[in-house]
Amino acid sequence: xxxxxxxxxxxxxxxxxxxxxxxxxxxxxxxxxxxxxxxxxxxxxxxxxxxxxxxxxxxxxxxxxxxxxxxxxxxxxxxxxxxxxxxxxxxxxxxxxxxxxxxxxxxxxxxxxxxxxxxxx
Amino acid sequence: xxxxxxxxxxxxxxxxxxxxxxxxxxxxxxxxxxxxxxxxxxxxxxxxxxxxxxxxxxxxxxxxxxxxxxxxxxxxxxxxxxxxxxxxxxxxxxxxxxxxxxxxxxxxxxxxxxxxxxxxx
Numbered sequence: 758x759x760x761x762x763x764x765x766x767x768x769x770x771x772x773x774x775x776x777x778x779x780x781x782x783x784x785x786x787x788x789x790x791x792x793x794x795x796x797x798x799x800x801x802x803x804x805x806x807x808x809x810x811x812x813x814x815x816x817x818x819x820x821x822x823x824x825x826x827x828x829x830x831x832x833x834x835x836x837x838x839x840x841x842x843x844x845x846x847x848x849x850x851x852x853x854x855x856x857x858x859x860x861x862x863x864x865x866x867x868x869x870x871x872x873x874x875x876x877x878x
Numbered sequence: 879x880x881x882x883x884x885x886x887x888x889x890x891x892x893x894x895x896x897x898x899x900x901x902x903x904x905x906x907x908x909x910x911x912x913x914x915x916x917x918x919x920x921x922x923x924x925x926x927x928x929x930x931x932x933x934x935x936x937x938x939x940x941x942x943x944x945x946x947x948x949x950x951x952x953x954x955x956x957x958x959x960x961x962x963x964x965x966x967x968x969x970x971x972x973x974x975x976x977x978x979x980x981x982x983x984x985x986x987x988x989x990x991x992x993x994x995x996x997x998x999x
Contacts (some may be wrong), residue, residue: 761992798953825947826960829973830992832919837990838971839947839960852950852953852958852973854990868973869958871882 759861761830767861768838768853772822780816784809788862795868820844824853833856847877880950882980888982889959889974893943905930909965909983916989941965950969963964968998 759767767786774782784805787793792802793808802808811846815865821843834857852869880888888907894905905926908914914929915922923929942964949959955978961971973990 795952797956802957803920804943827963827995828973829960829971829990831990832917832992835918835990837958837960838974839950839973841960850948850950850977852971852977853881854958861977869950869952869956871953871957874948874950875883 758834759857763838763861764830764834764836764855764857765828767857767863768828768836768855771855771863772838772840773826775816775818776815776821776828777856778819780809780812783812783816788858788860791863792865793868795866796870797867813859818844836862847875849875879955879980880978882957883993885955885976885983886949888978888984888986889949889957889958889976892976892984893911893945893959893961896937897942899937901930901933904933904937907984908915908987909979909981909985910986913986914989916987918988939965953983968996970996 771786784873787808789805791808792801792838802811811856817822822840823843824840828836830836839852842851849870854867855863856865881958899975904948907931911931913922913924923932928975944964947960949957951957958973958975960973963972970991975988977986979985985996
């Protein structure tokens with residue numbers, strides 16, 4: 758199991774790579790069999806190919822992910838972070854929950870945001 | 879399924895009741911068969927009796943839960959919130975994820991905080 762510091766560092770790398778519009782670096786953080794449910798309540802994406810397609814689509818929009826509080830760990834292989842997605846057309850309030858495998862790869866990401874959590878400019 | 883506004887209002891009631899040291903009001907927000915995993919990675923409490931015992935123990939400490947960002951909903955029956963637990967002896971950074979039943983009762987609460995997320999004064 759990765760340490761608390763390792764999980765938080767990986768989530769920070771996720772934010773940094775996303776904000777640098779480096780989709781390949783974001784995708785490299787995921788385990789091969791990972792799942793992404795963004796938003797929670799949608800059909801989860803399964804596996805690297807689907808996750809790759811997702812980030813290759815969303816990252817070019819140029820949105821920036823801005824943490825609003827320190828990343829939280831847990832007493833297991835999970836961690837969570839609250840951030841705002843800021844783009845040219847508005848913002849979305851989000852909390853991501855991630856789980857990690859032994860090698861520190863992300864095995865699941867679930868993004869909590871609802872239809873009322875986005876604000877159009 | 880409760881609406882986004884209903885889930886967020888229930889989470890706000892949870893914060894307000896906790897901060898008012900009204901354990902009975904907190905417990906009343908839970909469904910009979912609810913689970914509480916606080917922190918994530920600990921053995922989940924199952925059912926109203928265990929949850930009652932938990933809050934009757936922790937609420938008298940007088941800690942205050944302070945939201946650090948707006949509560950996030952989802953596209954299902956889940957919502958999440960980032961807050962700080964402030965007490966006389968220190969603070970803990972936490973993100974709670976909750977699920978709700980049709981009647982708006984909390985069916986699960988998972989609290990993300992790790993051993994490195996608490997700061998002693």
